[in-house]
Amino acid sequence: MTTGPVIELRAATKRFRGATGGVHTAVQELTLSVQPGEFVAVVGPTGCGKSTTLSLVSGLEPPSSGVALVRGEPVLGIPEGIGYMFQNDAVQPWRSVLDNVAAGPRYRGASKAKAREKARVWVDKVGLGKFASYYPHQLSGGMRKRVALAATLVNDPSILLMDEPFSALDVQTRALMQDELLRLWSGSNADGSMLDPASRSSVVFVTHDLDEAIALADKVIVMTASPATVKATFDVRLPRPRLVEEIRMTPEFQSVYREIWESLREEVDKARERSVVAG
Numbered sequence: 001m002t003t004g005p006v007i008e009l010r011a012a013t014k015r016f017r018g019a020t021g022g023v024h025t026a027v028q029e030l031t032l033s034v035q036p037g038e039f040v041a042v043v044g045p046t047g048c049g050k051s052t053t054l055s056l057v058s059g060l061e062p063p064s065s066g067v068a069l070v071r072g073e074p075v076l077g078i079p080e081g082i083g084y085m086f087q088n089d090a091v092q093p094w095r096s097v098l099d100n101v102a103a104g105p106r107y108r109g110a111s112k113a114k115a116r117e118k119a120r121v122w123v124d125k126v127g128l129g130k131f132a133s134y135y136p137h138q139l140s141g142g143m144r145k146r147v148a149l150a151a152t153l154v155n156d157p158s159i160l161l162m163d164e165p166f167s168a169l170d171v172q173t174r175a176l177m178q179d180e181l182l183r184l185w186s187g188s189n190a191d192g193s194m195l196d197p198a199s200r201s202s203v204v205f206v207t208h209d210l211d212e213a214i215a216l217a218d219k220v221i222v223m224t225a226s227p228a229t230v231k232a233t234f235d236v237r238l239p240r241p242r243l244v245e246e247i248r249m250t251p252e253f254q255s256v257y258r259e260i261w262e263s264l265r266e267e268v269d270k271a272r273e274r275s276v277v278a279g
């Protein structure tokens with residue numbers, strides 16, 4: 001059992017060399033931590049460095065200076081137990097729903113029968129039981145997203161990195177998927193009660209959408225305009241289980257929204273001014 005943060009960035013800076021030889025600092029002196037079972041949302045203006053932050057955690061990019069730690073160990077390569085979900089669906093068009101979900105367990109060495117058995121459980125959990133033999137082109141965008149969610153969760157990730165996973169969906173489907181994610185993340189015991197929070201996965205969810213961030217997360221991290229660093233961190237103490245459409249209507253939600261928006265707005269304005277000057 002891990003004690004202490006599952007994810008930690010300590011003064012992590014990432015610089016990229018541009019095509020013309022210049023150096024671009026994507027994230028600077030970034031310090032943040034994620035506790036076991038915590039759902040953290042990261043918001044910030046477009047292009048500020050949110051995806052780069054996830055790359056430091058997943059080991060896709062090493063920091064130029066500072067440290068990235070997962071379970072207390074420096075990140076060297078992709079750490080164990082990480083699941084990703086990105087904006088694009090990442091489903092394989094030539095595989096059925098069931099085989100898309102079975103692909104992860106297969107890759108990890110499960111027999112075809114065992115992998116399909118595990119996949120079947122998750123296909124049912126995301127409500128696609130009747131569509132297990134369908135191919136992605138026969139599904140709606142929301143259904144493909146469910147396949148992608150099942151394909152990620154079937155691997156039982158202890159850390160879930162999500163980069164704007166629902167931003168391509170229409171508003172209603174998006175709300176459904178947010179509820180689905182919360183339901184699956186919170187899990188439930190056989191009697192329907194919620195799992196102990198510490199046995200849930202730790203989530204880092206990057207989004208442009210402050211509404212989405214607050215509805216989902218325990219903690220919202222506001223990033224500065226580029227180069228990204230942590231501007232402020234806000235605890236979201238809204239009760240769980242949450243239904244996103246309902247929680248948005250509550251005065252508690254609106255008051256947290258106003259508070260965080262004050263902080264985020266300045267950064268969005270800065271990023272806009274710069275893009276006007278640059279343009």
Ligand SMILES: Nc1ncnc2c1ncn2[C@@H]1O[C@H](COP(=O)(O)OP(=O)(O)OP(=O)(O)O)[C@@H](O)[C@H]1O
Binds near residue numbers: 046052
């Ligand atoms: N591999 C790379 N090589 C060079 N520059 C990069 C690389 N990855 C990211 N960058 C640059 O770093 C900056 C931050 O990019 P990043 O994708 O992390 O921002 P973001 O906040 O996730 O963006 P968005 O909100 O648009 O999704 C951008 O200017 C981007 O061009």
